[in-house]
Ligand SMILES: *[C@@H]1O[C@H](CO)[C@@H](O)[C@H](O)[C@H]1NC(C)=O
C-alpha cells in the first residue's frame with residue numbers, strides 16, 4: 001500500500017514537472033517570442049521613420065553578387081533598369097564579397113556581363129556569408145543554410161533597413177525577417193526552388209540520389225527520419241513564401257514546382273539572354289550539299305552526347321548512302337577537367353565503334369568566333385539533355401536559324417519549342433529512332449517550309465531578350481513602388 005502511495009506521489013511529481021515545463025514552453029512561445037518580435041519591429045520601424053522619408057530605399061539581397069553567372073546577370077540588369085525608371089530611389093546590394101571594392105565589382109560587371117550600372121548603387125558588405133555554405137553543414141544542410149541566411153538577414157538589417165527588399169538568390173527565409181521585423185515590402189526572384197516535391201518523392205522511394213548517403217536509403221528508419229525532416233522543411237519554406245509580396249520566377253519549371261509549395265500568383269520573367277547578334281547571322285537559303293548538324297553543349301555526362309551518335313547511326317538506315325555521306329555531326333563544347341576529356345575520348349571511341357568517324361567532327365573548347373561560323377554554316381541543331389531546366393543553347397540554335405531537334409522534356413518542352421502545326425518553331429524527340437526520323441523529315445522538307453519555321457523561330461527568341469526582361473520586371477515591381 002505504502003509503495004503504491006509513494007509511486008503515485010512520484011508520478012504526481014513527474015507530472016507536475018512536466019506541467020511546469022509545458023507551461024514554460026507555452027509562455028516562451030506565446031509571450032516572450034512575440035514580445036521580442038514586437039520590440040525588434042518597433043526598434044527597426046522607429047529607425048526607419050527617422051530616416052529621410054522622401055528617399056525610397058530599395059535593397060537587393062545577393063550574397064554572391066560578384067560571381068558573374070546567369071543569376072548575377074538578372075541582378076545587375078534589374079538594378080540598371082530600376083535606376084533608369086526610378087532615378088531618385090536609393091538602390092543597395094547586400095553582398096558578402098568583402099574582398100572586392102564597389103568600383104571593382106561594377107567594373108567586372110561591365111566587362112564580363114556587359115551591364116553598365118550607375119555607380120551610385122550602394123554596396124553593403126556582409127561578413128557572415130560563410131553561414132550559407134553547404135559544406136559547413138554535413139548533415140541537415142537545408143536547415144543549416146536556412147538558419148545561416150536568417151543570421152545574415154539580421155546582419156543586413158543592422159546596416160540598412162530598406163522600404164523594399166528584393167531577394168534574388170532564393171534564400172526565402174530572409175523575406176520573413178525583412179517582412180515581419182523590418183516591415184518592408186518584399187519581393188523575390190526565384191531561379192530554383194530550395195526544396196521540391198520531387199525531392200521528397202525521391203527520398204520516399206528511397207533512391208540514393210538526393211540522399212547522397214546510401215546507408216540512409218538502405219535503412220527504413222533513417223529514410224523515415226529524412227522524410228519527416230524534408231516535409232517539415234517544405235512546410236517552413238511554404239510559410240516563408242507567404243511573406244513575399246511579389247514573386248517572380250525564371251522558368252516554367254520553377255513556377256510549377258514553387259506554385260505547389262507557395263500557392264500564390266507568380267510572374268514568369270525569363271532571364272535576359274542576348275541573342276540578337278545570332279538572329280542577324282546570315283543564312284544561306286539555298287539547300288547545301290553538305291549537311292551540318294550542330295550540337296552545342298559542354299562535354300558533360302548529363303548532356304547525353306551518346307544519344308546524338310545513336311541517332312546518327314539510326315539515320316544511316318533511313319536515308320540513301322550518298323546523302324548520308326554528306327551529313328556531318330559537329331559536336332562543339334567546352335571541357336572543364338580530366339573527366340570531361342575522358343568523356344570526349346569515349347565519344348570518339350563510340351563514333352568509331354558505330355563506324356561514324358567520317359560523319360562526326362569534334363570541336364573541343366571552340367572559340368566564340370569559330371562557334372559563330374559553325375552556327376552560320378549548320379542547317380540543323382541537336383540537343384539531347386533530359387530535363388534541362390532551361391537550355392540557353394537551344395535558344396541560341398533557334399536564333400541562329402537552325403532547324404532544331406531538342407529533347408522532349410524540361411525547358412525545351414515547357415518554355416522554348418512550340419511544335420503545333422502552323423506555329424512550329426522546332427522539333428522534339430526522345431529515342432534515337434525518333435531523333436533519326438525527325439532528322440530525315442527535316443532533310444526532306446520543302447524549302448518554303450524550312451523558311452517559315454526559321455522566320456518564326458528567329459522572331460520567337462525575342463521572348464528571352466534583355467528588352468523584354470526589363471519591360472516585364474518594371475511591370476511586376478510597379479505596385480511595390482506605389483506609396
Ligand atoms: C533558372 O535558374 C536555374 C538555376 O540557376 C537554371 O538552371 C535555369 O537554366 C534558369 N532558367 C532560365 C530560363 O534561365
Ligand SMILES: *[C@@H]1O[C@H](CO)[C@@H](O)[C@H](O)[C@H]1NC(C)=O
Pocket residue numbers: 209210212
Ligand atoms: C553526391 O555526392 C557526390 C560526391 O560526394 C557529389 O559529387 C554529388 O554531387 C552528390 N550528389 C547530390 C545529388 O548531392
Ligand SMILES: *[C@@H]1O[C@H](CO)[C@@H](O)[C@H](O)[C@H]1NC(C)=O
Pocket residue numbers: 289290322323326
Ligand atoms: C554530296 O555532296 C557532293 C558535293 O560535296 C554533291 O556533289 C552531291 O550531290 C551530294 N550528294 C547528295 C545525295 O546530296
Ligand SMILES: *[C@@H]1O[C@H](CO)[C@@H](O)[C@H](O)[C@H]1NC(C)=O
Pocket residue numbers: 334335336337341364365
Ligand atoms: C579546355 O579548356 C579547359 C579550361 O579552360 C582546359 O582545362 C582543357 O584542358 C581544355 N581542353 C582541351 C581539349 O583543350
